[in-house]
Amino acid sequence: MSTMDRIVVAGASLGGLRTAEQLRRAKFAGEIVVVGDEPHMPYNRPPLSKEVLAGKAGFDSVAFRPKAAAGDVVWRLGSAVASADLAGRTLTLADGESLSYDGLVVATGLRPRRLDVPGPVGGRHTVRTLDDARALQGALRPGARVVVVGAGFIGCEVAATARGLGAEVTVVEPTPLPLVRALGEVLARALLERHRAQGVRFALGRTVSRFTGTDERVTGLVLDDESRVRADVVVEAVGSLPNVEWLEGNGLDLSDGLLCDEQLRAVGAPGGVVGVGDVARFPNARYDAVARRVEHWSVPGDSAKHAARTLVGAEQEAFAPLPSFWSDQYEYRVQSFGAPGLGAGDVRVLEGDPAGDVLVGYHDGGGRLVGVVALGGAAVVARAAAYRGELSSISAGSAGSAGSAGSSDFSVMQGALS
Amino acid sequence: MKVVVDMDVCQDHGQCVFASPEVFRLSDEGRLLYVAEPDESLREDVEDAADVCPLQAITIED
Numbered sequence: 038m039s040t041m042d043r044i045v046v047a048g049a050s051l052g053g054l055r056t057a058e059q060l061r062r063a064k065f066a067g068e069i070v071v072v073g074d075e076p077h078m079p080y081n082r083p084p085l086s087k088e089v090l091a092g093k094a095g096f097d098s099v100a101f102r103p104k105a106a107a108g109d110v111v112w113r114l115g116s117a118v119a120s121a122d123l124a125g126r127t128l129t130l131a132d133g134e135s136l137s138y139d140g141l142v143v144a145t146g147l148r149p150r151r152l153d154v155p156g157p158v159g160g161r162h163t164v165r166t167l168d169d170a171r172a173l174q175g176a177l178r179p180g181a182r183v184v185v186v187g188a189g190f191i192g193c194e195v196a197a198t199a200r201g202l203g204a205e206v207t208v209v210e211p212t213p214l215p216l217v218r219a220l221g222e223v224l225a226r227a228l229l230e231r232h233r234a235q236g237v238r239f240a241l242g243r244t245v246s247r248f249t250g251t252d253e254r255v256t257g258l259v260l261d262d263e264s265r266v267r268a269d270v271v272v273e274a275v276g277s278l279p280n281v282e283w284l285e286g287n288g289l290d291l292s293d294g295l296l297c298d299e300q301l302r303a304v305g306a307p308g309g310v311v312g313v314g315d316v317a318r319f320p321n322a323r324y325d326a327v328a329r330r331v332e333h334w335s336v337p338g339d340s341a342k343h344a345a346r347t348l349v350g351a352e353q354e355a356f357a358p359l360p361s362f363w364s365d366q367y368e369y370r371v372q373s374f375g376a377p378g379l380g381a382g383d384v385r386v387l388e389g390d391p392a393g394d395v396l397v398g399y400h401d402g403g404g405r406l407v408g409v410v411a412l413g414g415a416a417v418v419a420r421a422a423a424y425r426g427e428l429s430s431i432s433a434g435s436a437g438s439a440g441s442a443g444s445s446d447f448s449v450m451q452g453a454l455s
Numbered sequence: 456m457k458v459v460v461d462m463d464v465c466q467d468h469g470q471c472v473f474a475s476p477e478v479f480r481l482s483d484e485g486r487l488l489y490v491a492e493p494d495e496s497l498r499e500d501v502e503d504a505a506d507v508c509p510l511q512a513i514t515i516e517d
Contacts, residue, residue, distance in 0.1 A: 055506065062499075081511060101511060104502070335470075338506050363468065363509065372468075415467045419485030422469050 041139040041309070042067045044348065045128060047118045047283075048144030049073020051081070052314030052337030054101055056142045059345035061106040067139070069110045072130060074117035077167055079103075083334060085170040086194040087365060091201060092174055096167065118145065123287040123306050140348045143284065143295050143303065144313040144341075147277035147332070152186060156248025160255040161271045164191055176270045179203030184258055184268040186245055188215030190364045192274035193228065197366040199272075200235050207238045207266055209245060209258070220377065221384045221399070224412055227391040228366070235367060240266065277332065279316045294318040294330040299355035301344040311344035313337060322355035323431055324376060324407075333362040359429050360408075370411070372418040375399070375428035377408035388420055389413070396420050407431065456495050457516040460487065464512040471504035471513060479504055 044060060046053045049071045057069050073079075080099040088094035103110070117131045121141070128136045149163035162173040173195075177183065181204045185192045188210035199206045212218065214225035215232065229239065243260045248271070250256035257267045279294035288305050290296035296304045297312040297319040312319065314337035318328045339358040346353050364371040380399025387409065389395040394413030401407050406428065411421035458478060467487050471479040478501055479489045493501060498515075505513040 062502075081509075083509060102514075334509060335507065361470070365466075415485030416483075417485075418467070419469065419481050419483070422472070422481065425473060 041065070041348075043138050044069050044140035044142065045136055045138040046071040046142040046144055047121075047128065048142070048146055048280075048314070048316070049075065049112065049114060050079050050144070050146055050314070050337070051101070051334075052144035052146065052316075052341055053142070054079040054103060054107075055338050055341035056144060056313050056345050057110045058104045058107045059342045060348065061104075063345050063349045063351060065345070065349050069107070070113060070136065070138075071110055072113045072116065072118055072128070072136070074115070074131070075166060075168075076115040078112065078114070080167060082165070085167065086164050086191055087198055089167065089170045090164070090174050090177065090195065090198045099167070118283045120283050120285075121287060123284075123289075123310060126307075126309075138309075140309040140311075142311055142313055142344060142348070143281075143316060144337070145280040145283070145316050147279055147315050149273065150276045150278050152245055152273050152275060154245050154247050157250040157253060157255045159253040160250070160269070161248070161273060163273050164195060165277070173270070173272065177202045177204050180205065182267050182269045183207070183272065184209060184266055184270070185272045185274060186210075186258075187274035187276070188212075188239070188241075189219065189274060189276070190216065190362075192272070193232070193366055194364060195272050195274060196232060196237050197235070200237055201367075204270075206236070207240060207268075208232070209240045209243055209260065209266070211242065211244045213242050215239070215241075216371075220371070220373075220410055221381055221397070223384055223386065223391055223397055224371070224395070224410055227395065227412055228371070230392075231367060231369060240264070277315075279330065281316060296328055300347045300353070301340055301356055302347060309348065311347055313340045313344045319356060321360070322357040323359065324379060331360065333360060335361050359425070369413055370415075370418050372421050373408065373410040374421055374425050375406075375408035375431075377410055380407040389417060398424075405431075456498055456501065457492055458489060458501060459491075459514045459516060460489055461512045461514070462487075464510045465508075466510055468509050470507040470509065474504035474507050475500035 053071050079101045119131045120129045149165045183199045183204040183206050185196045185208045196206050217225035246259045248255045281291040294316050295312040297317050301311045303310040315332045318330045320326050320328045343356045362373050377399040383400035385398050387396045387398040394417035396411045399408040409421050409424045411417045469481045478493045
């Protein structure tokens with residue numbers, strides 16, 4: 038690795054920034070070039086569905102402040118990477134420029150999945166980038182009829198923000214409860230009640246068959262039971278797709294993001310290629326050998342630190358971050374530590390009551406706690422944090438039957454709940 | 456090393472507490488407390504704490 042003169046980081050969001058900074062911390066003294074498709078310097082995405090969407094935060098308040106040690110990083114913004122020749126250690130950018138490298142960081146993140154149904158396109162939004170959020174913000178007027186398709190975290194946060202702005206909000210979701218895949222039934226029901234109390238309407242167990250409207254603009258949706266919902270604005274929050282097409286033709290496993298090993302090295306690539314952030318599919322040695330993509334905010338930072346050390350050839354243990362995520366909706370926070378999805382079969386209320394502040398525990402087949410999720414105010418969130426030590430003690434080789442569940446999701450039976 | 460947390464921005468996520476427990480902690484009510492001038496030897500931990508803050512509310516002033 039001593040011949041490494043230039044490392045190119047593909048992706049200029051949180052993962053790209055943190056990798057550049059961590060390379061400097063790991064004493065890499067060569068050139069670092071960060072390539073990004075957006076015109077903006079790296080910024081924080083969680084506020085996009087909340088403060089930015091509510092018009093309360095501009096770019097300055099969400100922009101990251103790069104560390105001084107990374108002050109000499111070269112930023113090539115506004116141009117995506119179009120293709121890669123890993124054997125030749127060369128990238129081609131969308132603007133035609135060719136860029137050679139000695140080390141490559143794959144941190145190209147995700148883009149929103151779009152609904153593939155007939156009908157007009159105008160008036161249909163997603164929330165992934167700053168520009169997305171600004172475009173949607175202008176449409177969220179008091180009284181506007183907003184239909185959110187998808188009741189995951191983004192969909193639920195957008196619904197809450199839109200209600201706060203006085204919009205009429207309907208959420209369409211194919212599963213029987215919002216967020217049930219991520220949180221299980223107890224908290225999903227508790228969140229559904231909170232949203233309903235705020236006046237959000239739900240069409241659960243329903244999918245979108247088509248959009249209706251003029252040539253240019255959507256004015257409504259037809260659902261799979263032929264029911265109709267009027268809409269001035271549609272927000273599609275139906276998941277994400279990893280940005281990996283530029284890596285095709287190099288013999289990599291790109292079936293769901295970039296497959297990486299326990300040191301975040303790209304599997305099947307020549308040396309010096311690592312994956313960072315939510316585009317990377319990696320095993321977490323804390324739990325099992327199953328490689329998964331993880332769309333938590335903590336992943337870019339954690340994986341950047343590990344991948345930077347891998348690139349400079351530092352000795353280190355297998356990557357084993359403690360998962361953690363949160364979501365703010367109305368005055369409530371959802372705060373998770375550990376891997377609730379690995380404990381989906383044994384869910385218990387540990388403290389409080391689902392009608393108020395509540396802390397829920399998720400246990401593996403052996404009855405061991407593998408994840409906790411709090412819902413409520415600061416005190417119960419702090420109680421969740423108190424379990425973090427116990428959850429951290431699950432380490433490589435001690436995971437027992439946690440991995441044998443083979444799933445990081447709660448199984449959801451269509452129509453089984455109502 | 457001087458640490459500044461913008462308490463108007465902080466939302467008590469507590470991620471800093473795990474990164475740098477010598478400098479940051481949460482009260483029983485879940486509110487953030489921190490040491491404003493920690494020892495220089497803790498710099499890497501405090502940098503990690505600043506990194507993991509979801510609100511990016513932590514600044515290190517040299």
